[in-house]
Amino acid sequence: MPQQPSAQVTAAEISRIAGVTRATVSNWRRRHEDFPAPAGGTDSSPLYDLESVRAWLASRGHASAATPSEELRTTLRLRVQSGGSGTSEGLLLLVLAAAGHTAAELTAATELPDADLVAHARRDTVAAADAVPAADPARFEAGDAAALRALYACVRDEGAQAALGVLAERELEDSAASGAYLTPAPLADLMARLIPGSPSVVLDPACGGGTLLAAAARRGARExxxxxxxxxxxxxxxxxxxLTAPEATVTVRAADSLRADAFSGLVADAVLCNPPYGVRDWGHDELAYDPRWAYGVPARAESELAWAQHALAHLAPGGYAALLLPPATAGRASGRRVRQELVRSGALRAVIALPVGASVPLHIGLQVWVLQRPEPGGAERKSVLFVDTASAGPPADRTRGASRSASLDWPGVTARAVDAWRAFTEDAETFEGEPGVARAVAVVDLLDDVVDLTPARLVRASRSDADPAELSAEVDATRRDLARAAKALARAAGREEWSAAGAAAREWRTATASDLARGGALTLLRTVPEGTRGRAEDDGSGERAEVRAVLTGSDISRGSGPTGDPAELRSDMAPVIAVGDVLVRAVVGGDGPMARVAGEEDSGALLGLHIHLFRPDPKRLDAWFLAGFLGADENIAGASTGSTVLSVSPGRLRVPLLPLEEQRRYGDAFRHVHALRAEARRAMRLAEETARLLAGGLTGGQLLPTREAAEVRGPGGDSPH
Known part of the structure; x- marks a missing residue:
C-alpha cells in the first residue's frame, strides 16, 4: 500500500509548534544547513514537510509548545492533505461525545493506534448522531487520525467549548460565511438580565453560536x-x-427565521436576539402581507424592524424581548412609521446605547432595544426609558480589533443599564433618572415627525435638570483631586530607576514559562471553562468561600481592583489569587498593561476566565521582575496567536535567566514603572472628568464664565502671559 504524503506547514505554524517567534524560524533557515528544505509553496510563502520539521526540532530538543487548541487548529488545516474526510459535522458530534468522558478515558483514546482511534471515534459519535441539526453521519477515515487525536486532547486539557470554537472557526472559513459573529459573553449576560423575572421558555431566532441562549440558561431558562x-x-x-446547559431542553433548527420560521406556533416567555444587520434581501416582497407585521410593514432597508416584530409575534402577552440593533434603526427615516407604532402601543420599553466596541461591528455604538408584548387590557405605557452607557464616564481603554469588547468596563456598563432598567420597571411614574445617563421620556414627546429614539440625544436633553450648586461643588472637588494627582505624577516622573546600557543593548539567555514551570520555579494556573472536567488548583488557604469578587482582564488594563461578579464567572474551578501572583491578560489589546503583580486588594479574589496566573517560587523568581518581562510588548507578540483576536499562549512567554539579586533590581524598576502608570492613569481620568463636568455645566446653564477669566485671557482671545 503506497505511503501517504506528509502534511505541509508554513513558517508561522513551525513557530507555533516550536514555541518561538517567526523571526527565530527565519534565523534557523539561514543559519542551519540541515534545516528542512521547502517541500512546496512559493519562494515568498514556502511550505515544509511536517514530519521532517518535527524530526529536526526533536534533534535539537524543541518539544512542541503549541496549546491543544492550536494543535487542533493546525491539524484541521492539514487534514485534507493527510487524506482525511475534510468535513466537520462528525467532529462536532465527537466533541459532544468526548465531553462525557473522563480525562483518563480521553488520554487512553489519544494513545490508540490510528486504525483503532478511527473506529473508537466512529462509535463515540453514534449516540450523539440525532442531537445536531443538519449533521451528516460521521465517516472518519485513516487520514483523520491526527485531527481525532488532537480533538480528544483539546477536550481533555482545555474543555469541550475550546474544541468547539476551533471547529466552528474552521468551518466558517471553509464555507466563506459572512456576518456570523458571536455575541460577547458579557453582552449576552447583560441582555439576559434585562428580561424581568425567570423566563422558562426562551427563543433566539438568529442564534449564531448560542451565546444568548446560554446566558438565558444561566438565569434559569429550561426550554x-x-x-x-x-x-x-x-x-x-x-x-x-x-454542553453548557445539560439540564435544559435544547431545540435548534437550520433555516432563515423570517422566511421559514421553524417555530411558527411557539409562544415564548422571552426572546433574545442579535440579528444580522443591514440585510436588504430579507424577504420584503414575499412577506408583504405577513401577519407578524402588526406595527407596520418594514421597509426594504429596515430588516432590523422586521426582526423586532418577529420577536414580538413569538412572545406571550406581557413577555419581554431584548434585541441588539445598530444605531441607525433608532432614527432612519424609512422606519419612522413602525417606530411610531412601537412607541404608541407601549411595545417599546427601553433603548440602551452601548459603548463603541461592545460587539461586531466594532466601529459603532450598538443599542439594546427592550420590547414587551402588550397585554389586552393592560396598564397604559406612558414613557420609554433611554440609557446612554457610553456617556457615563470614560471607557476602560481604547483598543483595535475584536479584543476591544473584552477590554470594556463591562461591570460598569452592566450596572448602569440594569440599575436604571430595574428602577424604571419598578415604578416608571416616579423614575428620576440620572442627568446625562438615564431618562424616562414621555410617549407624547417622542411622537413627532421624526420619532428619533437615539439615547444620546434624548438623555443629554436632561442635563438642564442638574442642580447648579451641586454641580459647582462637584467640579470644585474634582479639580482639587486633579491638582493632587498632578503633583503625585510629577513626583513619580522625577525619580530615576535606570541608567543607559552603554554602546549596545544588553542580551541574555532566556527560558520559556513552560520550562520554568517544569523546573518548579513557577506554577501556571488558569480558570477551567464551564463544561470541562477536572479540578482547578488553589492556594490551599481554604478561603474559596470568602471570595470577594472576580479579577477580570479589564481590571488589569484599568489598574482597578477585582470588579467581576462571581455569579457570572460560569465556572466553579477558578483559582484563588494570592499576594505576589503575577497576572497576565490572555487577550491582546488595549492601552493598559498586560501584566501586574497581585496586591492585597486582589488577595482572595477568583481568577477570571481570560487571565493567566503565574505563581513564582520567591526563592527563585522575583514577582515584579517576572511581571515586567512577561508583559513586555515583544514577549506578548511572540507568544500570541490568532487573526482577528490575538490570544496569549502562556507557556511560550520567555524570561531572562538572571540571579535573584539582579532580578530584584529589575523588579524595583518595574515596580516604579507600575506606579508611574497608575499615577498617570489617575491624573488622566480626573482631567477627563473635570473637563466633562465643566463643559456640561457651561452648556447646560448651571455654570457661568467669570469676568476674571475673560480679563486674564486678554483682547484677541490669547492670554497676556
Missing amino acids: LYGQDSLPVQARRSAVSLM
Missing part, C-alpha cells in the same frame, strides 16, 4: 429554542448549549 440560517452556526449552537 431553549434556536434557529439560524447558517447550518454551521445551528450545529455549533446545538452542541454548545448541550
Whole structure:
C-alpha cells in the first residue's frame, strides 16, 4: 500500500509548534544547513514537510509548545492533505461525545493506534448522531487520525467549548460565511438580565453560536429554542448549549427565521436576539402581507424592524424581548412609521446605547432595544426609558480589533443599564433618572415627525435638570483631586530607576514559562471553562468561600481592583489569587498593561476566565521582575496567536535567566514603572472628568464664565502671559 504524503506547514505554524517567534524560524533557515528544505509553496510563502520539521526540532530538543487548541487548529488545516474526510459535522458530534468522558478515558483514546482511534471515534459519535441539526453521519477515515487525536486532547486539557470554537472557526472559513459573529459573553449576560423575572421558555431566532441562549440558561431558562440560517452556526449552537446547559431542553433548527420560521406556533416567555444587520434581501416582497407585521410593514432597508416584530409575534402577552440593533434603526427615516407604532402601543420599553466596541461591528455604538408584548387590557405605557452607557464616564481603554469588547468596563456598563432598567420597571411614574445617563421620556414627546429614539440625544436633553450648586461643588472637588494627582505624577516622573546600557543593548539567555514551570520555579494556573472536567488548583488557604469578587482582564488594563461578579464567572474551578501572583491578560489589546503583580486588594479574589496566573517560587523568581518581562510588548507578540483576536499562549512567554539579586533590581524598576502608570492613569481620568463636568455645566446653564477669566485671557482671545 503506497505511503501517504506528509502534511505541509508554513513558517508561522513551525513557530507555533516550536514555541518561538517567526523571526527565530527565519534565523534557523539561514543559519542551519540541515534545516528542512521547502517541500512546496512559493519562494515568498514556502511550505515544509511536517514530519521532517518535527524530526529536526526533536534533534535539537524543541518539544512542541503549541496549546491543544492550536494543535487542533493546525491539524484541521492539514487534514485534507493527510487524506482525511475534510468535513466537520462528525467532529462536532465527537466533541459532544468526548465531553462525557473522563480525562483518563480521553488520554487512553489519544494513545490508540490510528486504525483503532478511527473506529473508537466512529462509535463515540453514534449516540450523539440525532442531537445536531443538519449533521451528516460521521465517516472518519485513516487520514483523520491526527485531527481525532488532537480533538480528544483539546477536550481533555482545555474543555469541550475550546474544541468547539476551533471547529466552528474552521468551518466558517471553509464555507466563506459572512456576518456570523458571536455575541460577547458579557453582552449576552447583560441582555439576559434585562428580561424581568425567570423566563422558562426562551427563543433566539438568529442564534449564531448560542451565546444568548446560554446566558438565558444561566438565569434559569429550561426550554431553549434556536434557529439560524447558517447550518454551521445551528450545529455549533446545538452542541454548545448541550454542553453548557445539560439540564435544559435544547431545540435548534437550520433555516432563515423570517422566511421559514421553524417555530411558527411557539409562544415564548422571552426572546433574545442579535440579528444580522443591514440585510436588504430579507424577504420584503414575499412577506408583504405577513401577519407578524402588526406595527407596520418594514421597509426594504429596515430588516432590523422586521426582526423586532418577529420577536414580538413569538412572545406571550406581557413577555419581554431584548434585541441588539445598530444605531441607525433608532432614527432612519424609512422606519419612522413602525417606530411610531412601537412607541404608541407601549411595545417599546427601553433603548440602551452601548459603548463603541461592545460587539461586531466594532466601529459603532450598538443599542439594546427592550420590547414587551402588550397585554389586552393592560396598564397604559406612558414613557420609554433611554440609557446612554457610553456617556457615563470614560471607557476602560481604547483598543483595535475584536479584543476591544473584552477590554470594556463591562461591570460598569452592566450596572448602569440594569440599575436604571430595574428602577424604571419598578415604578416608571416616579423614575428620576440620572442627568446625562438615564431618562424616562414621555410617549407624547417622542411622537413627532421624526420619532428619533437615539439615547444620546434624548438623555443629554436632561442635563438642564442638574442642580447648579451641586454641580459647582462637584467640579470644585474634582479639580482639587486633579491638582493632587498632578503633583503625585510629577513626583513619580522625577525619580530615576535606570541608567543607559552603554554602546549596545544588553542580551541574555532566556527560558520559556513552560520550562520554568517544569523546573518548579513557577506554577501556571488558569480558570477551567464551564463544561470541562477536572479540578482547578488553589492556594490551599481554604478561603474559596470568602471570595470577594472576580479579577477580570479589564481590571488589569484599568489598574482597578477585582470588579467581576462571581455569579457570572460560569465556572466553579477558578483559582484563588494570592499576594505576589503575577497576572497576565490572555487577550491582546488595549492601552493598559498586560501584566501586574497581585496586591492585597486582589488577595482572595477568583481568577477570571481570560487571565493567566503565574505563581513564582520567591526563592527563585522575583514577582515584579517576572511581571515586567512577561508583559513586555515583544514577549506578548511572540507568544500570541490568532487573526482577528490575538490570544496569549502562556507557556511560550520567555524570561531572562538572571540571579535573584539582579532580578530584584529589575523588579524595583518595574515596580516604579507600575506606579508611574497608575499615577498617570489617575491624573488622566480626573482631567477627563473635570473637563466633562465643566463643559456640561457651561452648556447646560448651571455654570457661568467669570469676568476674571475673560480679563486674564486678554483682547484677541490669547492670554497676556
